Amino acid sequence: MKPIGKITQLFISKQGHSARIRKKTLSLNALGIKDDKFYNKDTQRSILMTSQDSYTLMEQHNITVPYGTLGENILIDFNPYHLKPGTQFKVGENVLLEISQYCTICNHLSAIDEQLPKLLKNDRGIFAKVLKEGVIAQGDNIYMF
Numbered sequence: 141m142k143p144i145g146k147i148t149q150l151f152i153s154k155q156g157h158s159a160r161i162r163k164k165t166l167s168l169n170a171l172g173i174k175d176d177k178f179y180n181k182d183t184q185r186s187i188l189m190t191s192q193d194s195y196t197l198m199e200q201h202n203i204t205v206p207y208g209t210l211g212e213n214i215l216i217d218f219n220p221y222h223l224k225p226g227t228q229f230k231v232g233e234n235v236l237l238e239i240s241q242y243c244t245i246c247n248h249l250s251a252i253d254e255q256l257p258k259l260l261k262n263d264r265g266i267f268a269k270v271l272k273e274g275v276i277a278q279g280d281n282i283y284m285f
Contacts, residue, residue: 143281145218147231148192150278151208152176160208168235169273173213183269184240188212190265191219197263203253211246212265216282220266223284228271232280236272243267 151160155177167174172186179186190212198205207215220227220239227239243265249256 141230141283144284145216145282147214147276147278147280147282148217149207149215150276151213151215153178153211160211162208163278165275165277166213167273167275168237168270170270172270176213185267186270187214187237187268188243188265189214189216189220189237189268190243191215191221191263192217193219193221194260194263194265197259198253198256201255201259203255203259205252209252210249210260210264214276218282221263223266228285229268230283230285232274232276234272235270235274235276237268238271239266240269241267 150163150166152163152173153176154161171180171183173179188211190210192215194210223239225239225241229237231237245257245261245264
């Protein structure tokens with residue numbers, strides 16, 4: 141199986157922290173990302189995958205923000221936004237994720253820049269749920285079934 145991309149960065153959210161916390165690995169199970177503040181909240185929205193293309197699009201409109209600003213847990217180096225819910229990814233050695241839904245635009249993005257909600261309407265990210273648990277790491281390959 142040939143990889144379609146890689147994980148470039150990983151993040152979690154913690155209670156009391158406004159910024160995303162960068163991690164080298166994440167432990168995933170059917171309830172989401174262990175140690176993340178959204179763990180066991182909504183398994184259909186437990187993981188947000190965002191493409192580096194979203195940040196490139198912002199930069200093309202003179203909006204420069206650090207990775208993690210869009211709320212992603214997994215930043216990837218390919219664009220998955222054309223893929224349909226139900227699409228499955230193998231990540232690393234054994235984790236299996238499935239696209240559950242497209243990410244809708246949150247109003248908090250307009251606090252960063254008023255253009256963002258319109259600019260990222262279809263390019264914010266995708267939510268995934270965990271089908272097979274395990275640990276993923278920065279640099280892991282991503283394969284599509």
